[in-house]
Amino acid sequence: MKLFREHGATEYVGLDGVAEQVKTYERRGFQATGLIRLMMHDGLKDGPLANEASRLTEGEEVRNITREMRKEVFVQSDLEHTGLARSRLWTDEALFGREDTFGLYIASASSSATDELEGKDLQGWIVVRSCQEGFRFGPLYATSYERALALLHAAMKGLEGKSGSFITESFVDNANAVKVFEDAGWKWAGLDYHRMWVDGKVPPAQSKAGRGTTDMYACFDAGQG
Numbered sequence: 001m002k003l004f005r006e007h008g009a010t011e012y013v014g015l016d017g018v019a020e021q022v023k024t025y026e027r028r029g030f031q032a033t034g035l036i037r038l039m040m041h042d043g044l045k046d047g048p049l050a051n052e053a054s055r056l057t058e059g060e061e062v063r064n065i066t067r068e069m070r071k072e073v074f075v076q077s078d079l080e081h082t083g084l085a086r087s088r089l090w091t092d093e094a095l096f097g098r099e100d101t102f103g104l105y106i107a108s109a110s111s112s113a114t115d116e117l118e119g120k121d122l123q124g125w126i127v128v129r130s131c132q133e134g135f136r137f138g139p140l141y142a143t144s145y146e147r148a149l150a151l152l153h154a155a156m157k158g159l160e161g162k163s164g165s166f167i168t169e170s171f172v173d174n175a176n177a178v179k180v181f182e183d184a185g186w187k188w189a190g191l192d193y194h195r196m197w198v199d200g201k202v203p204p205a206q207s208k209a210g211r212g213t214t215d216m217y218a219c220f221d222a223g224q225g
Contacts, residue, residue, distance in 0.1 A: 001028075012083065012203045016169075016193035031200035034173040036219060038189040039181045041166035043134055044159055055146035059110065060123065062154045065103030067092050073122060081141050081216045083203025089220075100130035104154050106147050126151045127220070134164025140218035145176045148217045152184050168218045169193070173206070177217045 004010050016036050017025050026032075056062070065074075074090040088094060095101055105125035124142030128135050137155060142148035156166070167189070170177045178188075195206075206212040 010198070012197065012201060014195065014197040014202075016195055018191070018193060022194050022196070025196050029198050030196040031198075032194040032196050033200060033202050034171075034195040034206075036193040036195055037170045037172050037178055038191045038193070039168050039170050039178070039186045040189040041156070041181075041184075041186045043163070043165045044156060045161060045163050056106065056150045057146075059108055060106055060147075061109045062104050062106055062150060065096060065105055065125065065127075067097065071096065074125065077122065077125065077141060078139065078220070079205070081139070081205055081212045082219075083205035083210070083212075095127065095129070098129065101127065102155075102158065103127045104151055104158075106142070106151060123147050124151050124215075126155050126218075128155050128159070130164075131167065133167070135159060135162075135166050137166060137168040138218035139216065139220040140168070140180075141215050142217060143215055145180060148176070148180045149183060152180060152217075156184065169221075171212065171216045171219055173208075173213045174216055180217050 001010075001013070004013055015025065015030065017030075017032075022032060071090045071092065072087075075085070075087045078090060079085050090096075096103060103125060106123040108121040111121045123144075124140075124147040126137065126140045128137050130136075137152070140148060140151060142151060159166070166186070168181065168186070170181055172178060172192075173195075204210050206216075
């Protein structure tokens with residue numbers, strides 16, 4: 001907090017805290033505004049993905065995020081969903097170029113390469129990266145439940161036969177976020193984080209009227225960026 005004040009970065013300051021520490025943070029000015037639910041899946045090493053039928057509308061398809069795509073597209077999308085400007089994160093060097101990371105997005109099957117580079121028809125995207133016990137999913141942004149589920153299924157299918165469990169941080173303020181993962185066979189890991197902001201001041205993107213509460217199904221690390 002001292003560092004933030006010295007640099008004038010105090011408009012929005014937040015954290016995700018376990019229940020046992022909520023009172024500690026409240027004494028320092030943080031207020032709980034929502035929940036992040038930790039969801040898990042055993043992985044697909046021993047069997048294929050069940051119920052993988054796509055719910056995309058006709059003319060839509062899931063594509064790989066490539067090095068050729070302008071990463072500003074994802075910087076802008078992330079900003080619109082979280083209110084966090086993380087231009088140093090959504091780059092090939094920091095994430096998309098890593099061998100243990102892949103990303104998928106939904107676009108119109110008829111969209112051109114120019115459309116992809118400009119982010120036109122970007123109806124949703126997901127990133128998966130390796131972690132200590134397996135693979136971490138997130139973020140997952142989509143303009144509908146059906147698109148979110150299609151992206152999640154496609155990402156899971158890409159890991160069939162690989163060792164390790166799956167984990168994600170689902171954004172409970174989106175009423176359909178937990179449902180998407182449950183419908184894909186995920187279970188609650190038994191842990192919720194309390195999303196807390198100084199003085200209860202939430203970035204507009206994550207407020208009740210913000211895009212995060214409708215289109216954010218899973219978060220990227222809250223403290224990253």
